[in-house]
Amino acid sequence: MSPPTSTLSAPNKGGFAESLAGWPPPVLDPAGPYAGSVTTLSWILFFMGVAVLGVVLMALWIALFGKERLRARLGGKKVIWIGGIAFPVVVLTALLVYGLTLTRNLTAPPGPTAMTVRVTGEMWWWRVDYLGSDGQLAMRDANELHIPVGKTVVVQLESNDVIHSFWVPRLSGKLDMIPGRRNVMKIQADKPGVFGGQCAEYCGGPHALMGFVVVAHEPAEFQRWMAARQTRVQQAAAANTRGAQLFQSTGCAACHRIAGTQANGLAGPDLTHIGTRQSIGAGILPNNRGTLIGWIGNAQAIKPGNRMPPYTMLSGEDLQALADYMQAQK
Structure with missing residues (x-):
């Protein structure tokens, strides 16, 4: 099954798994x-x-x-x-x-209009930083990269722990992410779609479950998407919900960041925009209320060995409140 070719106005409605299956296999079906x-x-x-x-x-x-x-x-x-x-x-x-x-x-030098992002390999997920023209951090995300169609994207690859390898088969080759070193590769999509990626270097633990998603938008849609992300304002209603209170009181804020709140943890993925992501768990599950509840309750049962502890002490109502709060982060 081929990735969707229409515009991606609702990217969290599934489709990331489609980019990893079907014939021809992704490695033999280039999209750039x-x-x-x-x-x-x-x-x-x-x-x-x-x-x-x-x-x-x-x-x-x-x-x-x-x-x-x-x-x-x-x-x-x-x-x-x-x-x-x-x-x-x-x-x-x-x-x-x-x-x-x-x-x-x-290996040719990128053009002056190339977009630059930094992807850092973590155990076992991906930190994504969008960089401005001055090389400074413009926006932070995790496990998902959005790019405009037809434009070269320079990806700076780093690692904070062990050797990982960044590979999105339909968009470029693979390149290792080595601690203490920055490698650079280029990717480009020639049509809109959702393209699955994977860590291609064994990095221990749940290496096989360290996936990645690249979402390619038409240029005008990408500009709207980026503008909406950069001007995001935390909604007061969402900030005062039970889910928001649980997020702070259960220790989630110690590991995760949500822009506009007191949650500034850096140990885990940034959750500022988790409500719009294609997947959770680093590309292994579609992002919806049910999978969020399961992941929050016991991520170890889904992805054994990952660094998020189980929260089996939470009631069903608490898990639903937290999942609703996550879905509100857009």
Whole structure:
């Protein structure tokens, strides 16, 4: 199933799982120029692998069942020099030159209009910082990246703990996130949609459940989305609800941040806009009231080993109040 191609006026209505399933698989279905060059090179390697396998099987058949004359020629020095040395050197050299030429757009300097974001790998989620033209933090989010269609996005990759790897197969290749170092990659989407990503480097614990979502908007819609995020004002009604009181009294505010409130924790994902996200738990569950209640109540049962403790002491009414408060954060 292909990602939706219409505008994403309600991005939290599902769809993130669709980007991770169906045929062709994401790695062979590029949606942007940087993924396209990687996919082209991958197909060439696939076909070359099949061709080499065919040659090896043919040589094996000759060695076992071929005529004596063919078997003698197969074991001769000429075949060894040509097939074992000359041919690999020529083919691999040509492949190296072509591969570097084909993927030069991955390392070319971005244009002056490129958008810049910083994604930091955490155990086991993603911190997302949108940077302004001056390189300063403009907005903070988590586990989800919104980008405009047709525009290059420079992604600064960092890690606060162990080695992670950022990979959104339909938008670019993969690149490691190494503690103490900043790596840079480029992504671009040529059409609107929801594109799933994944940590591609084993990082312990629930590594396999460390997902990511990229949402590509038409440029005008992206500008409206960004303006709404940057001018967000905490609603007084939401701030005075039971859910807001529980968020403070149960210790949620010690780990999470919600702009416009006293919650300024940095240990966990920023929840300022959680009500609009595609997913929760770092891309593993659709974002709705039911999944929020389950995650808040016992995240360990859903994603064993993650750093959020279970809140089994909360009543059903308390969990519903907290979930309603989370859904109000938009």
